[in-house]
Amino acid sequence: MNLAPYRKKSPWILHYNAGGCNGCDIEILACLSPKYDIERFGMINTGNPKQSDILLVTGPVTKRSRERLVEIYAQMPEPKVVISCGACASTGGVFRGMYNCEGGVDQFIPVDVYVCGCGTRPEQIIDGVVQALAILEKKTKGLEESVKLKKEAVKEGLQLNRRHIADEIKPVLT
Amino acid sequence: MNDVLIPVLLILLAPLLGGLLYGFERIVKARMQRRIGPPLLQPFYDFLKLADKRRIMVHSTHAFLGIMHFVSLWFALAVLLLGGDLILVIFLHLLSTSLLILAGYSTRSVFSHLGANRAAISVLAYEPVLIIMAVSIFMLNGTFDAAAVFTSKEPLLYKMPLAFIALLLVLPIKLKKSPFDVAEAHQEITGGVELEFSGLFYEAVYTARWLDYIFCYTLVFLFAGNNILLGTGLVIFTFIYLNALDNSTARVSYKQMLRFSLGVAGTLAFINLLLNSLS
Numbered sequence: 001m002n003l004a005p006y007r008k009k010s011p012w013i014l015h016y017n018a019g020g021c022n023g024c025d026i027e028i029l030a031c032l033s034p035k036y037d038i039e040r041f042g043m044i045n046t047g048n049p050k051q052s053d054i055l056l057v058t059g060p061v062t063k064r065s066r067e068r069l070v071e072i073y074a075q076m077p078e079p080k081v082v083i084s085c086g087a088c089a090s091t092g093g094v095f096r097g098m099y100n101c102e103g104g105v106d107q108f109i110p111v112d113v114y115v116c117g118c119g120t121r122p123e124q125i126i127d128g129v130v131q132a133l134a135i136l137e138k139k140t141k142g143l144e145e146s147v148k149l150k151k152e153a154v155k156e157g158l159q160l161n162r163r164h165i166a167d168e169i170k171p172v173l174t
Numbered sequence: 175m176n177d178v179l180i181p182v183l184l185i186l187l188a189p190l191l192g193g194l195l196y197g198f199e200r201i202v203k204a205r206m207q208r209r210i211g212p213p214l215l216q217p218f219y220d221f222l223k224l225a226d227k228r229r230i231m232v233h234s235t236h237a238f239l240g241i242m243h244f245v246s247l248w249f250a251l252a253v254l255l256l257g258g259d260l261i262l263v264i265f266l267h268l269l270s271t272s273l274l275i276l277a278g279y280s281t282r283s284v285f286s287h288l289g290a291n292r293a294a295i296s297v298l299a300y301e302p303v304l305i306i307m308a309v310s311i312f313m314l315n316g317t318f319d320a321a322a323v324f325t326s327k328e329p330l331l332y333k334m335p336l337a338f339i340a341l342l343l344v345l346p347i348k349l350k351k352s353p354f355d356v357a358e359a360h361q362e363i364t365g366g367v368e369l370e371f372s373g374l375f376y377e378a379v380y381t382a383r384w385l386d387y388i389f390c391y392t393l394v395f396l397f398a399g400n401n402i403l404l405g406t407g408l409v410i411f412t413f414i415y416l417n418a419l420d421n422s423t424a425r426v427s428y429k430q431m432l433r434f435s436l437g438v439a440g441t442l443a444f445i446n447l448l449l450n451s452l453s
Contacts, residue, residue, distance in 0.1 A: 003226035009219040037209040039200075042216050047364035050230065050372035053223070077372050078228040141228045 007053065007079065008133040010042040014052035014076065018069050018105065019095075020059020023119030024086040028056060031122045038126060049075040054132055055109075056125075060088040060095040061102040073109045079139035081132045084111045085125060087118040094118075110144065181255040184388075188251055192384025193217040195391075199417060206421045217384065224380065227373035232281045237375040239277035244378040246270035247385045254392055257321025260308040264301070267389065271297055274379070278367035289366020293357040295428050299435035300344040304393075306443040307337045313450040320396065329399040331408070336446035338397050342415065343439040347431065349390055351416055353423040354431045362425070 017025050031038045032045060046052045049072045061069060073082070084105045087093035092103035105111055112135050115128035184191070197214045204211025213219075231237040250266035253259070271293065278290025308318060314333055315322045323330060331338055347354040358366050368379045394412045398405030426434075 003222050006219050006222040007226060010216065010223045012220075034208045037204070037211075039204060039212050040210040042212050042219055047360060048369055050370065051224075051365075051376055053227075077230045079226075141226075143228075 004137055007136050010044075011054050011129065011133055011136065012044045012046045012052040013054045013056055013129075014046060014049050014072070015056045015058070016069065016072055018057055018059045018065045018089065019062035019101075020086065020088050024058035024089070027119050027122050028058070028085065028125060031125055036122045036126065038129070043129070049073075050077065052076060053080055053136060054129065055080065055082045056085050056129075057082065057089045057105045057111075058085045060092045061105055061108060062100050063102060064100075066102055066108055069105070070108055078141050078144055079136055080144065081112040081136045081139070082109055083113045083115060083128050083132050085115050085128070086120045087116060090114045090116065178256075181257070184255050185248075185252045188248065188388045189381050189384055192386075192388045193221070193381070195387050196384050199387075199413070202413075202417050203421060206417060217380075221377060221381070224373055224377045229374055230372050231375055232370050236277050236280050236370065239273050239280065240371050240375050241378045243270050243274040243277065244382040244385070246273060247382050247389070251385055251389050251392070254320055254389065257319055257324055259318045260311060260320050260323075261305070261318050263320065264304050264308060268297065268301060270382070274367050274382075278370075281370045283370050285363045285365075286367060286369050288363050289357060289359075289369060292359070292363075292428055293367050295432060296347050296350075296354070296357045299354075299432050300347045302436065303340050303344045303439050303443045306440070306447050307334075307341060310334050310337050310443070310447045310450045313447065323396050324400060326399040329397060329401050329404055331397045331404070334397075334446050334450060336442045336449070340439040340443040340446065341393065341397075342412065343442070344435055345390055345394075345412065345416060346419060347435060349386060349416065351420040353419070353426045354435075355425055356428045356431055359425060 015025070015028055028045075030036060049055075053076075055073060055076060057069065059065075073080075082105070084090045088095055089105045090111075092101060095101040096103055102108075113128045113132045115124050117124055120128075194214065194217075196217045197212070200216060201211040201214065246266060247270040250263055250270060253266060254263045275290045275293050275297075278286045278293065281287075311323060311330065311334075312318050314330070315326070346352070347357075350358040358368075363369070368376065371379050391409050391412065394408050395405040398408055
């Protein structure tokens with residue numbers, strides 16, 4: 001019996017904030033509200049990685065949260081998809097290059113759908129989830145691995161932090 | 175013939191009926207919040223999707239206890255619907271709950287332990303009321319058999335209204351509904367005992383929940399005797415009451431829950447027992 005069509009009928013969402021400003025999180029919660037009501041597609045916001053299909057990540061990956069992010073991703077049973085929600089999760093956004101920040105989510109786990117915006121609009125999130133569902137239906141139950149081990153942590157010396165930038169633009173401003 | 179056929183059919187179709195009831199409840203709950211809500215068959219879509227996930231288990235005992243929780247709950251429901259001993263039914267239900275609690279304790283997860291602790295406290299909260307209710311029925315009928323209640327001409331509701339109120343007060347604990355959903359507490363401990371189950375093994379716990387609905391509504395139906403119209407009315411009333419309560423209240427702490435259920439519901443059930451044994 002082919003059960004793949006039922007995957008898109010009950011996608012359960014796990015939402016993880018890897019260290020953002022909570023703007024995207026509020027928009028995700030707005031999706032659950034009466035105006036957008038994503039429960040009509042059978043989506044539930046579970047807090048449990050072991051029972052969820054879609055990982056919605058918001059915010060840039062900080063040095064503290066990367067271990068947790070990979071751990072949560074590894075605990076989700078396949079088939080699973082990852083959506084990076086917002087500019088920060090996709091590329092690092094305004095936090096890119098900061099001393100505590102590692103950049104986008106895709107450095108550590110494979111991302112299937114990128115949703116842009118700062119913060120993302122609920123319509124965009126729903127659109128992204130619909131795209132993710134099409135990918136979810138094609139996925140197999142084969143083991144998916146995080147890319148964490150292949151990538152070294154960003155060295156502090158290599159990054160431009162705000163103090164450096166301030167020093168650089170000081171002569172220009174004065 | 176008819177007396178056996180209907181219960182047997184109900185027992186066999188119990189997971190199906192429970193799933194439909196759960197789907198309907200999700201729609202009702204969504205409409206109460208002015209949302210559209212999921213389709214009626216949503217629980218079955220969830221069921222089929224969960225069967226398709228990669229199988230991960232913590233350890234085999236954990237998965238086994240989860241499945242046995244489902245089986246023993248179905249067995250308890252069967253005994254109740256076939257008109258067995260009420261005390262036996264209540265203790266079989268307790269057995270199935272304690273299997274789930276054991277499963278919660280058998281993992282290393284902190285949330286699972288917390289959930290198991292809270293599930294045990296919930297049992298402590300609702301079990302005395304149910305047992306007092308069964309004893310009250312014994313005082314009236316002279317037997318613990320549910321069959322005697324199902325066939326009695328005069329509904330139990332008129333003889334023991336206080337016990338019915340007590341049952342209404344503890345049902346949210348049993349069905350893990352707000353304000354007494356400390357055992358599950360999705361925002362707090364993300365599901366408690368069912369946290370570590372996944373895929374096919376979570377299905378056992380998920381469907382056991384549907385059976386629990388049928389079990390509780392049968393307990394409510396018990397209060398109508400052989401009056402099917404009154405029984406249906408009571409079940410519908412309880413359904414609306416539970417969902418309205420679930421939507422309109424916030425979770426209380428487990429201490430408040432215990433104090434309320436033993437203090438108010440327990441006292442009501444006990445007064446009811448005294449009145450029944452005096453008359």
